Amino acid sequence: MTGAIAGTTAIDGLAAVQASRRKDIGLMPALRGAHKGGSMELTATTTIRKPASEVYAFWRDLENLPRFMTHLEEVRATGERTSHWTAGAPFGKNVGWDAEILEEVPGERIAWRSTGNADVPNAGNVRLQPAPDGVGTEIHVVLVYDIPGGTIGKAVARYFGEEPHQQLDDDLRRLKQVLETGEVVRSDGAPWGKRARKEFPQRPAQPLSDDELAKGADA
Amino acid sequence: MRANTWAGRNKVEVRDVPDPKILNNRDAIVRITSTAICGSDLHLVNGYVPTMQDGDVMGHEFMGEVIEVGSGIDPGRLRVGDRVVVPFPIACGACAACAAELYSCCENSNPNAGIAEKMFGHPVAGIFGYSHLTGGFAGGQAQYARVPFADVGPLKIESDLSDEQVLFLSDILPTGYMGAEMCDIQPSDVVAVWGAGPVGQFAMDSARVLGAAKVIAIDKEPYRLEMAEQAGHTPVNFDEVDVRSTLLELTGGRGPDKCIDAVGLEATHGSAHIAAYDHLKQAVRSETDRPHALRQAILSCRSGGVVSVIGVYGGLLDKFPAGAWMNRSLTLRTGQCHVQRYMKPLLQRIERGEIDPTRIITHTLPLDDAEHGFDIFKNKQDNCEKVVLKP
Numbered sequence: 139m140t141g142a143i144a145g146t147t148a149i150d151g152l153a154a155v156q157a158s159r160r161k162d163i164g165l166m167p168a169l170r171g172a173h174k175g176g177s178m179e180l181t182a183t184t185t186i187r188k189p190a191s192e193v194y195a196f197w198r199d200l201e202n203l204p205r206f207m208t209h210l211e212e213v214r215a216t217g218e219r220t221s222h223w224t225a226g227a228p229f230g231k232n233v234g235w236d237a238e239i240l241e242e243v244p245g246e247r248i249a250w251r252s253t254g255n256a257d258v259p260n261a262g263n264v265r266l267q268p269a270p271d272g273v274g275t276e277i278h279v280v281l282v283y284d285i286p287g288g289t290i291g292k293a294v295a296r297y298f299g300e301e302p303h304q305q306l307d308d309d310l311r312r313l314k315q316v317l318e319t320g321e322v323v324r325s326d327g328a329p330w331g332k333r334a335r336k337e338f339p340q341r342p343a344q345p346l347s348d349d350e351l352a353k354g355a356d357a
Numbered sequence: 358m359r360a361n362t363w364a365g366r367n368k369v370e371v372r373d374v375p376d377p378k379i380l381n382n383r384d385a386i387v388r389i390t391s392t393a394i395c396g397s398d399l400h401l402v403n404g405y406v407p408t409m410q411d412g413d414v415m416g417h418e419f420m421g422e423v424i425e426v427g428s429g430i431d432p433g434r435l436r437v438g439d440r441v442v443v444p445f446p447i448a449c450g451a452c453a454a455c456a457a458e459l460y461s462c463c464e465n466s467n468p469n470a471g472i473a474e475k476m477f478g479h480p481v482a483g484i485f486g487y488s489h490l491t492g493g494f495a496g497g498q499a500q501y502a503r504v505p506f507a508d509v510g511p512l513k514i515e516s517d518l519s520d521e522q523v524l525f526l527s528d529i530l531p532t533g534y535m536g537a538e539m540c541d542i543q544p545s546d547v548v549a550v551w552g553a554g555p556v557g558q559f560a561m562d563s564a565r566v567l568g569a570a571k572v573i574a575i576d577k578e579p580y581r582l583e584m585a586e587q588a589g590h591t592p593v594n595f596d597e598v599d600v601r602s603t604l605l606e607l608t609g610g611r612g613p614d615k616c617i618d619a620v621g622l623e624a625t626h627g628s629a630h631i632a633a634y635d636h637l638k639q640a641v642r643s644e645t646d647r648p649h650a651l652r653q654a655i656l657s658c659r660s661g662g663v664v665s666v667i668g669v670y671g672g673l674l675d676k677f678p679a680g681a682w683m684n685r686s687l688t689l690r691t692g693q694c695h696v697q698r699y700m701k702p703l704l705q706r707i708e709r710g711e712i713d714p715t716r717i718i719t720h721t722l723p724l725d726d727a728e729h730g731f732d733i734f735k736n737k738q739d740n741c742e743k744v745v746l747k748p
Contacts, residue, residue: 187453274453308471315465318451320429323505324380325483327410327493328468340469342412343486343493344360345377345503 176285178298182306183278186314190245190266190275196317197264197277198248200237206312206322208305208332209297225258228297230290233257258294259284277313281306330355359748360499361727363413366404371725374414377495377503382429385507387443391520392419392497394727394744395528396554397621397669399735401488405622405639406671408472408489417445417485418527419497420520426507434508441511443504444696445528447483447494450509454482461693466506467492476672481693498727500748512700521745522707525559525714531699533559533619536667539690540615542567549573549604549613549657551650553581553592555717555743556667557619561590562712564617573607575600577625580740588716604657612659620650621668638675648674655681655689666691717743724748 186193196202200221204210211226225233235256241249251261262281269276285291298305312322312332322331327340333355364370377386395418400406420442426435448460455463463482467473470480473490486496504511514523533556540548548564550557553576561572574585575593582592593603604613624647635647654664655678664687682689706712719742722730730744
């Protein structure tokens, strides 16, 4: 598949170069025809008022990622540098892949990629650097997805929608909330934390009923 | 519980809604003893703030008794039974903005930050009962409210001051005070305040407390001007006199040293054709804000003076007098109030009797009469200046 080859190339390129340049991706041509597959690179950055060592340790424990990344249900460490990732509902159920850490420099950088026959081949890296205020840490994230054809590809394309980078921006906002305040912030209009993806219309800004609370995000 | 809700443009409705519950560890639930209608609530009701939804609980000025706290609240900071005033901006206390005491710019308290960012370039804090752009938080015109980051914002009231004496620490007193503080007032200063509504009245009182030589109140409602005059300020009725020439007369031709816009995006105007122009542009959405007070403040201010904006603006405006601003070395300062910064010092000023917040209250109504309260406040009937609601 052409898409798969292009994606693999992008992921290899990412792993090899490890360059996290800012790139205006917009609506990738690959996404428009996502049913045919294609690769997509997302970048986002934020500043977190915590030392780099703390931000690094939180991310390096990959099992933390589902706390703020919408498309992940679970990440389980399977070895020193290997892990198994299970996607959440946005990517479709029963989508998963193994991953390996390619590079880790404490307090500075982590890079990983999916391995084997992944449903959605992907790679990513995180680069940390001290903010000029001497207190916070700038975090720069790059994710590359090789979007497959078929049902999964459609689900992934639908998840990223017309503003794919918005998802990663929101993921980083939640990471900042977790690290700075302890958890993802909820409101009555958006009560489900990282699963409060549907922006408008939200539920009204009035308290939840017991039923709504019991049903949770899928209600 | 009973709660006053937004029910579409120009319509509020007191309805039965579920009681609030703890959603985050640092939440508290407050049983509300007093709440108020704010001038900025009128912008929501009049339909000028986007992202309101049918059923949204309104209100961001409230106080009451803590009846439940989340597991993350340090009992040394807040506990059940505490009597608290709740500031309208929701602030985490941990981000860079909070560390700089810019609480209304909190980087973590708005779950809809992505939407706010599209509109404002960078996100703003969550606010109670103030659209989904500021988070979609249920407000305080209700019997109960959920208060996030309750270990940061709420001010404990441990003296026997009445609700009426401290309620306005939630918004309008600090907002008026910040408007005056941003003016960097000197003893020789003449300070002109556009808008003699509740925030304007407190901006005037604050300007006096901060040492201004003279404070001028500009409005067109005789009862509001009279209220300002009774508090010792100089009234100017823009329906009766030309504001520019009157300000020149009152300042020996210099113009006010400091000007405060306590009006915001729905300004009315003595000049019918300019008012019609702004109304039309706003109606067809080619201008979101009617900025007449701001234009006049900039044109009136003496060279090198400060124009301080605490009236609410939501989007874009036309005919901004950039030439006057630039060529005459004016300083423009503004911000949604960083209420948490001012609550304690202003509580002390109330305790010392330097400021009497109760002087603006004209109506106290049961919560169920909120619709009537909005009506008389919006239409300036029955000499309505400030409505306090009792749940």
